[in-house]
Amino acid sequence: MATNQEEVKLFGVVGSAFVHGVQIALKLKGIEYEFVEEDLANKSDLLLKFNPVYKKVPVFVHNEKPISESNVILEYIDETWKQNPILPSDPYQKALVRFWSKFIQDKIVASFSKAVRAFNDEKEREKNIAEASEALKILENELKEKFFGGEEIGCVDIAAVFVAFTIPLIQEVAGFEFFTAGKFPKLYKWSKEFLNHSIVKEIVPAREPTLVYFKARYELLVSASK
Amino acid sequence: MATNQEEVKLFGVVGSAFVHGVQIALKLKGIEYEFVEEDLANKSDLLLKFNPVYKKVPVFVHNEKPISESNVILEYIDETWKQNPILPSDPYQKALVRFWSKFIQDKIVASFSKAVRAFNDEKEREKNIAEASEALKILENELKEKFFGGEEIGCVDIAAVFVAFTIPLIQEVAGFEFFTAGKFPKLYKWSKEFLNHSIVKEIVPAREPTLVYFKARYELLVSASK
Known part of the structure; x- marks a missing residue:
């Protein structure tokens, strides 16, 4: 404290x-x-x-x-602050956490964000959605337990807030079908468990007002890009 | 050992x-x-x-x-292996090392590499050289001692091998004028000190054969891009 x-x-x-x-x-x-x-x-x-x-x-x-x-x-x-560690203490396990946290940022967040911003370029959008999908599949295959951190959430889960929280809302706003239960069953289940975690629920804002906000922002960016 | x-x-x-x-x-x-x-x-x-x-x-x-x-x-x-640490033990100093190591990768390596690969797109090349230059200036301003690690080389120096070793050779091959003593005096001096460090000298290959190799590889890529 x-x-x-x-x-x-x-x-x-x-x-x-x-x-x-x-x-x-x-x-x-x-x-x-x-x-x-x-x-x-x-x-x-x-x-x-x-x-x-x-x-x-x-x-x-x-x-x-x-x-x-x-x-x-x-x-x-x-x-x-050492209590409730979010990274493992073993150097090898820690290296894996760093690898996956970086992977989420470099591969999933970067490609998805590029896809969203390709307002007037369908080819660029599709290319980046394909890259983000491939990366999401790789991440899905890494999920072996309830959370990436095991029974409790850890650094990789936290690095993936974008996947659980942002992607479902933005894809709805932008009209993609990308991160679905059908395509990524394990990761989709994880995203629900993660958003339902008592601490995550306290932090992440409610779906509806966030959706309205993201929609307004997206439409502003689209109008500016024309 | x-x-x-x-x-x-x-x-x-x-x-x-x-x-x-x-x-x-x-x-x-x-x-x-x-x-x-x-x-x-x-x-x-x-x-x-x-x-x-x-x-x-x-x-x-x-x-x-x-x-x-x-x-x-x-x-x-x-x-x-704890001997001869390359990261500081203090969490705040360690965070700075992580920040700058990531910065070198995300901003300098990424932009410079894009510039090199823009064989047929002068505008794209110039844009990326400008971005890499801006990032290099920011890095130059961070250099306060002989090395980023102080009197000895540390993780940021090692993350910047690309700056000391690769950039001078590739810019010569590709015909840029980018990383020069005139534009980046502190960083240029650092690159010389770094390449002259007894351990770095043992590892990094000699300039001439590397230049010939990079030139051959660059020309192969240019010919393939036509």
Whole structure:
């Protein structure tokens, strides 16, 4: 638990999978923190100061020391507060967690995001959906237990908030059929279990208002791309 | 030092910055290993078995357990063999090392590689060179001491083998003027110091044959792209 001497802040926006991932880790560890909601259309001077390289959320600030990049933040949290570990202690198991967390970011998030933004390029969209599907299949084959972390959620589950939370909503908004129970039965079941986990439920915002928000944002981007 | 009971293998190719990075880490730690030279035009069944996701080198195998992705391998090596640490022990300093190692990969290596491959698209090439230059400037501003690791080389220096070793050769082959002493004085000086480090010198192949090899490979790719 953060003591009175500690300052723990998270700069984020509601609806960002990576921000919610950090929040899930903090909640699992019982760390209290101040949430600083950013306006991405008008980023705060503090955000730009703390993350001058990417200018993105989440930014985690512990006793005035800022950290960016969600997988880096998750490891920092796990090393700083040892209770309820989200990474295994064995170096080899830890390497596998790092590999899969990076894989989700590099292969699934990147391809899916490119597909979403290919508003006017059906070929580009299809190519990226195919790549994201292939990556999702690889991830599905890695799921051996209830969660990637075993019986409890771990760092790979948290890195995959985008898969459980964001993809189902965005594919509905953008009119894809991509991540379905038929195509990815194990991963689909995992996503339901994950979103139903008591701590995840407390953090991730409700489906309906998020869908309305994502829809409005998507339509704004589509109109701007014309 | 690896004992007789330990099996340490590295699947790689001579000339790959990421393979040489792993070799530098192993040499710094005094770990003996077997180097398995791969033919990238005809990858071995073992490589495909050990890295089915990316099918790329380096793959590090310790007692039959394979690890891929060079930053993941470097952390595994540092956690398994504690002598001559390449990552700091303080969680915040470690987070910074992870941030910059990832930055080099995501921003410098990715943009530079795209620029090189844009054989027939001058606009795409220029765009990616501009992005790589911007990233290189950010990295230059991070260099506060002789090496990123301080007085000795550390994980960020090793992650940047591509900058010190690969970029100067490839830009010569491809006819860019990009990473020069005039534009990046601190980083250029660092690259010379790094390549002159006694351990790095033992690992990284000599300039001339590597240049001939990179030139031949580049011209083959150009001819195939026409």
